[in-house]
Amino acid sequence: MAAAASRRPRLAVWKFSSCDGCQLSLLDCERELLAVAEAVEIAHFLEASSAVGKGPYDVSLVEGSITTPADAARIQRVRKASRTLVTIGACATAGGIQALRDTAELAELAGAVYPDPDWLEVLPRSTPIANHVRVDLELRGCPIDRGQLLTVIDALLHGRRPDLSTHSVCGECKARGTVCVLVASGTPCLGPITQAGCGALCPTWHRGCYGCFGPAETVNGASLSRHVLAGGAPASALLGPLRSFNVGAEPFRRTAARIEEEGGRT
Numbered sequence: 001m002a003a004a005a006s007r008r009p010r011l012a013v014w015k016f017s018s019c020d021g022c023q024l025s026l027l028d029c030e031r032e033l034l035a036v037a038e039a040v041e042i043a044h045f046l047e048a049s050s051a052v053g054k055g056p057y058d059v060s061l062v063e064g065s066i067t068t069p070a071d072a073a074r075i076q077r078v079r080k081a082s083r084t085l086v087t088i089g090a091c092a093t094a095g096g097i098q099a100l101r102d103t104a105e106l107a108e109l110a111g112a113v114y115p116d117p118d119w120l121e122v123l124p125r126s127t128p129i130a131n132h133v134r135v136d137l138e139l140r141g142c143p144i145d146r147g148q149l150l151t152v153i154d155a156l157l158h159g160r161r162p163d164l165s166t167h168s169v170c171g172e173c174k175a176r177g178t179v180c181v182l183v184a185s186g187t188p189c190l191g192p193i194t195q196a197g198c199g200a201l202c203p204t205w206h207r208g209c210y211g212c213f214g215p216a217e218t219v220n221g222a223s224l225s226r227h228v229l230a231g232g233a234p235a236s237a238l239l240g241p242l243r244s245f246n247v248g249a250e251p252f253r254r255t256a257a258r259i260e261e262e263g264g265r266t
Contacts, residue, residue, distance in 0.1 A: 066127050087137075095126045180203070181203050191208070
């Protein structure tokens with residue numbers, strides 16, 4: 001990865017409500033990390049350094065969802081300071097696992113966790129960054145794939161749009177020669193409706209896809225649920241993964257709601 005100009009582009013990494021896992025994916029780039037550091041000026045990355053450079057920034061990588069009024073105000077400032085804004089991970093692109101609170105009574109949950117929930121100041125829902133500001137590119141996954149992250153950074157440094165797959169995990173299984181766990185063994189699998197990017201990690205190890213990378217470009221959740229439930233699997237085998245890392249993604253939300261409305265029937 002070579003520097004694209006004499007002035008190195010300025011990179012900022014921001015955290016909102018999240019576990020930091022996607023930021024750690026950048027630090028986990030190991031051999032490539034030095035090349036990244038030479039190609040860009042890392043101006044703001046609190047996970048890696050307490051040194052903070054003021055904006056504007058050429059590229060901002062944003063992890064986490066918006067869950068508080070303070071988050072909602074801060075993402076506006078980040079957007080104004082950023083020429084290109086890329087959201088990374090399930091929290092930033094779909095509200096994250098913290099969006100599970102949207103499926104229950106918020107006050108009841110807060111009372112179960114905090115001794116004095118009256119001090120809490122939160123928004124009614126955990127929402128993705130794109131619900132609040134313009135997003136130039138979304139990088140899916142929980143966590144993101146570091147290879148995809150490097151592809152994105154390299155493409156942006158050279159002024160081109162990165163080539164990211166929008167097909168389903170099934171395409172990755174076929175490319176790897178992995179036997180379909182859904183067809184061959186009847187294992188519930190979200191692969192047909194989940195975006196590629198993980199390399200079909202779970203099916204390769206004979207497990208069903210958990211949907212970590214969120215909905216694929218086209219989702220036929222009704223067909224998948226009919227097939228899985230007709231094979232004798234309980235509705236919970238699909239509802240669990242659908243209501244996990246990407247519970248706030250609308251195609252997953254619709255599919256889960258449909259399964260519940262039909263009482264798990266085929």
